[in-house]
Amino acid sequence: MGALAIATSRSPTTRDGRLRAAVDAHYDVVWRFLRRMGVAEAGAEDAVQQVLLVFARKLDLVEPGAERSFLLGTALRVASDHRRQGARVREVADDGAVAREPSNLLDADEELDRRRARGVLDELLGQLADDLRTVFVMCDLEELTMSEVAGALGVPPGTVASRLRRARESFARLAAGERARRERGGRDE
Amino acid sequence: MSEERAPEGNETDPFVAELASASRAEQPPAGAKARALAAVLPELEAVPAVAAHEAPPRLTLRRTLAPVLLVAVVLLGAAHLEHRREMAASAAAAAQQAAAAQAQLDRLTEDLRQQQATVARLQAAVASARDEATRAVAEQQLAEAKRQAATAAAGSSRTGARPTKPTCNCSPGDPLCSCIP
Numbered sequence: 001m002g003a004l005a006i007a008t009s010r011s012p013t014t015r016d017g018r019l020r021a022a023v024d025a026h027y028d029v030v031w032r033f034l035r036r037m038g039v040a041e042a043g044a045e046d047a048v049q050q051v052l053l054v055f056a057r058k059l060d061l062v063e064p065g066a067e068r069s070f071l072l073g074t075a076l077r078v079a080s081d082h083r084r085q086g087a088r089v090r091e092v093a094d095d096g097a098v099a100r101e102p103s104n105l106l107d108a109d110e111e112l113d114r115r116r117a118r119g120v121l122d123e124l125l126g127q128l129a130d131d132l133r134t135v136f137v138m139c140d141l142e143e144l145t146m147s148e149v150a151g152a153l154g155v156p157p158g159t160v161a162s163r164l165r166r167a168r169e170s171f172a173r174l175a176a177g178e179r180a181r182r183e184r185g186g187r188d189e
Numbered sequence: 190m191s192e193e194r195a196p197e198g199n200e201t202d203p204f205v206a207e208l209a210s211a212s213r214a215e216q217p218p219a220g221a222k223a224r225a226l227a228a229v230l231p232e233l234e235a236v237p238a239v240a241a242h243e244a245p246p247r248l249t250l251r252r253t254l255a256p257v258l259l260v261a262v263v264l265l266g267a268a269h270l271e272h273r274r275e276m277a278a279s280a281a282a283a284a285q286q287a288a289a290a291q292a293q294l295d296r297l298t299e300d301l302r303q304q305q306a307t308v309a310r311l312q313a314a315v316a317s318a319r320d321e322a323t324r325a326v327a328e329q330q331l332a333e334a335k336r337q338a339a340t341a342a343a344g345s346s347r348t349g350a351r352p353t354k355p356t357c358n359c360s361p362g363d364p365l366c367s368c369i370p
Contacts, residue, residue, distance in 0.1 A: 016230065019226075019229065019230065020226065023222055023229070024222065027217065032215055044217070045217065045224070048217070048221070048225055052225055053228075053229055056229050115211075117210075118212060120208060121209075141212045171205070175202065175205050175208070179204050
């Protein structure tokens, strides 16, 4: 079965189709994952292309069905490179507002709220340890299965479960602190 | 490997749920997918298909580990068998030594019993001697028999006796004395 998968995936048409299907199915997830891992909106598109280039080069080594794990595992390293290069930019609430104008006033309000929420989310995620942040984003924000996360990170599922538990505890503490800060701010006004 | 979703998290907290929902609502810019495909497809054509012998790393690791584990198991098994063989040989040697010591002890005990019987017989002869010459001969024989019995008794006790402790010649309170009183 595995040999058959390798043999068929080597035909140019199949490889092309597989790449297109992976981009179609997983582009958004990879893009959001990179954003939550600290890549600025302006650099996210380039970062996804880096991930996809690696995927294209190693396409025949990726088992069918494991594309998303592979893409996110690669995205994790790309995001880490971005951070090392100092490309990580703490975004302000109106980052990228010009790129996508909402169609009406109601949408504009909602979009502004979401943008602010994402700003808060990124700030809280930035306070988590990298390994906890990764598992939290994959499991709780992008809703990957435990085995997908384990495959992407190359660790046993038990390790994923333990990191997720610690990440949730830390995030809940940070969120409670942020909520309390907001409430204090609201009373002061 | 488990295919299960992660257990329910803390999204019951409305604040956390709001943040998660805002994250999922974020979308890449329009046309980003098409641009990515346009950039990546030429790369796919430029890279030749990977040969079948380039197996995924996990498979390679499994293939490498299997013979190593097999060799380790064989070596451990051989070491265990060798240890058991040595233990059996050592137990047999100890049993043989014990049997030899018991046989020697039996022989010496029998010698002692015979000497004691001779001494008793000669003592009776000394007591019932009718003249001085007969008594003197019997006494001489008795002295010789007692000497032989003492020798036999000493040999018998040496076989089963513990080594005697050397006497301590230290003066009381000597700080350089190594004897335990």
